[in-house]
Each structure stands twice: as C-alpha cells, then as structure tokens.
Amino acid sequence: MADSYRIGIIGVGLIGGSIARAARLQGVATEIIGFDSCSKNLLEALRLGVVDRIAESASAAAEQADLVVIAVPVGVTQTLFESLKPIWSDQVLYTDAGSTKLDVLAAARRCFGRVPENFVPGHPVAGAESSGVGAASDSLFVNKRVILTPHPDNDDAAVKKISAFWSALGGRVSLMDAAHHDAVLAATSHLPHVLAFALVHLLGCKDDQQEIFQYAAGGFRDFTRIASSDPRMWADICLANRDFILPLIEDLSRELREVSEIIKLDDNPEHLLHYFSDARKARQRFLDQLIT
C-alpha cells in the first residue's frame, strides 16, 4: 500500500492533471495543491476539482507539500529548479514527468551543484495529442510504462517511495539509466513525432496549392495524429534531446535513400517486397510485446 501525500503539482496540464486525478482516485493524496504558469489553465484545474487549492507560485505550491511533482515542459525545468531552490526541503520528495532525463539531471546539477538525493527523475510513457487540464484523466497511466532514472546520489528510500507512488497511479515502473532512457525514447517517441510534424508540414504546403487533404483517409489520420501534439512541448523535447535525435534523423534519411534506390532500380521487384516484409515483421514484434 502506497503512502498518502499532500501533493504539490507544478504544471497542471494533461500530465500533471492526470497525476492529480489518479492520485485522488487511488487514495494516495490527502490534499492536492496546484500551480500553473497559465492562470486560465490553473483556474480551470480548480473549477474541475482536479486540485483542492491553487498556489500563487511554484514555490508556494511546493512549500505546502510533502510530495512535489514537476510536470512542466522540459525547457523550463531549470528555471523551475531555481525557483524551488530557496524552499527545497530534505523532508519532501520530488519527482518530475519530463520526456527527457539527461537534461533534467543537468539542470538540477547546474542549479544545486549536484542532483538532490530526494529528487527522483521520472517519465510516464503516456500522453495524448490533446493538452491542458481539461484533457486530464484518472486512468492515463493505467498499465502504461513509467520509467524512473535514479542517479548515484539518490536516496534509496526516496526511489522506493516514488516508485510506489507511480505504481499506485496504475503505472508499470521500470528503472533505467538516464542516457539509455533518452536513447530509447528518441527512437520510439521523439523521432516519430519529428517525422509526423515534418510530413504534415510538407503536405500542408502542397495542400495550399492543390487541396490534397480532402482525399486523405483513416490511415493518414492515424499516421499524423501525433502531429497534433503540443508544439511547444515537442520543440522543448527535441532541443533537450538533440544529441540522440539528430543521429536518428540521419539514420532515417539513410533508410529513405535506401528505399528510394530500391524503387528506382527496380531490377528485382522482390527487393522492395522483402524490405516491406521485414518492416511488417518488426512491427508485429512490437505489437506482441505491447501492454494492453
């Protein structure tokens, strides 16, 4: 049974709001205090009952809590650490929900000189193309991977408690090295988002000239769904994790050149068939291990 906390949630959007809703549903929150830099979103969080109270600043929300969840775009993590530094407490647990982890650790080091032992970096691998507290759901993390990336200075008890907290929200918690996390997520999440944005950007320009979208079907809708994700969040992620993302864009470009060559040469129609068949098998391997 997980402990119950007075939770301070900084960034009450889709993820922060869903953490609040799930924590309340699962009985691991005695009280939830929220802060969000967007006051409209913050007030909506209060109106919807996602948070019990709102605070006037991130540090005010954190100061009243014994568990602080940082759920802001990764690009503002360091600024947030700076604002929490004066009230950072040994008696409080801290975790975050950022999609990249090396840069969050680096931000902590820049701010505190070292990563605090009571800060346990985390990433719930769950989301939706909608954003804001209105899209928050108490079941967003059920059966979803939650990756924690503990660091050498971490207090073991803190890691265990944060792990139990995410498990209580329904997540399937894994521990992983931060660099490995960033490499894996660059491949399975960040690269697909870049691709989807790039494709839709390209076709958007073509649509201006010849109205191609009206003949696109369900496959296109699914393929491009992630291009409706929050642009700021994804710009942040791509800049934060550029060291892993840029080589992958290179790899993918090489892969596209290979397909082009196969199509161009056309000396053996079986080549393209084999290439596509291998890809289909790889996707089946992914489906076979998908948690449903």
Add this chain to the structure above:
Amino acid sequence: MADSYRIGIIGVGLIGGSIARAARLQGVATEIIGFDSCSKNLLEALRLGVVDRIAESASAAAEQADLVVIAVPVGVTQTLFESLKPIWSDQVLYTDAGSTKLDVLAAARRCFGRVPENFVPGHPVAGAESSGVGAASDSLFVNKRVILTPHPDNDDAAVKKISAFWSALGGRVSLMDAAHHDAVLAATSHLPHVLAFALVHLLGCKDDQQEIFQYAAGGFRDFTRIASSDPRMWADICLANRDFILPLIEDLSRELREVSEIIKLDDNPEHLLHYFSDARKARQRFLDQLIT
C-alpha cells in the same frame, strides 16, 4: 436507385470481399461469382458466403458476369487484362480498385491498344492494415472517397453506371484526372506508407540490439499501424507510382534536413516551435475536412 448486377469479382481479398459484401447488403448484386489466385482465400470467400459461386479462373468469373470488378494488386493488372482480353465483352461493365491509376491505364493500352470504353478505372480510398477476405466488411466504403478516373475513350453511360454502383456501396464518388489522382495519393497515402515502413525497418534493427519496442506507447502504435499493411500490395503501388513517389521522398528528406538544421543551430528556440505549430495547423486543416 442503382442497377443490380451479376458481379464477377477478381481478387476476393479485403477490398474485393468488401465490395461483394456491400453489394449484397445494398441489393445491387443478383449473384456474385468470385475468383482469387490464392485458393485458400477463394474457398474461404465461398465458405463465408461472401461470394455465391467460385470460378476456376479470372476469365471464367468475368465471362459469367455483367459487371466485373478487378481488385488485385496493381502489379498484376496487365497480366489480368491479358487473360480477360479473349472474353472481353461490349455488353459488360468493367471497373477496378487499384491504388494507382496511370499505370492501370497504361496496362490497358499495352494489352488492348487503347483503353476499352467500358472500363472505368476506380479507387476506393479505404482500407485496413488487415488483408484477406476474412477482414472484408460490408461497411468499408461507407462515407469513404471513391475516385473514378475516366479516360477520353470512356463511354459516358458506363461512367455513370459505375459511379452509381460505388455510390450504392456507400462511397462518395469524385471524378478526377488519373495523373492528378496519382499525385494526390502519392502524397497522402503512398508517402506515409513508405515512411512508416522505413521507420519500423530502422527501429526493428535497433530493437535487435537494445529492446526499444517495449518502451513504445500508443502514439507509436498509431503512427506505425500502416506498416502492418500488406507488403506485396505496397511494393506494387510504390513501383507503379514511382514517378510521383520518388520526388516526394526527396521533398521529405529535404524537410528533415531543415528540421535537423533548426535543431542543430538552436540560435532561436522559437524557430522549431513555429515549424511544429505550422505543422499542427496543417493537420487541423486536414481534420476539419475529414468526412466522419
């Protein structure tokens, strides 16, 4: 009210089978005779009641019908035309469901010397990643675009009748020039499929080394769904429509280089935000005109 036909369906897979089911449901089939080069699939079509009878060859199925629907991978269209040539009849209507149209017209010209006036090329813009007659559905074409690409030699009455037939199956019929069709579909369908296959091919190789798929989430599942499509059908389409697809792969590669440059330079974080925001707006424009 559409006419009712004795329908010969050549290729009783997902598309041919769905045409059969929808035609029966809508009362536009007096009898359905099927042929498929895969005898297992053909026998299943009979067992499932998708067709009333099966024929021992494509020409035998066509010979007994007054409306012939060709629903085979576009790569075998010319061979099929050759086999139908001896029994081709002025009294019969012919249409097809191929995803590319210029090459189907070219195949007809190579076989007949000209495109027969009673052959009306068509393309139902509908599908699924599953294939075979077992996946056929009588509602596959409901509210889906069906593009007919009449040619100069077409008999107007034939075009009207084929148009009425597809409308009866639930489709929203548009007429379009074959080259325009191929250009539009290359962008909204063929390019996304190539991209999905290429991405999954790349990540499949990486997964062999470090098991990345287990941390992929719902966004990845949707993004790669079309990479589970029939590899042979898609190899055929890419080779048939290479003249439009290859330049688009080039365009997309250029687009990826642009994104890479923006991420690399990082002189202004707003650049990437603007790029992603533009893409998101383009997708919203697509969603706004999607038929639901």
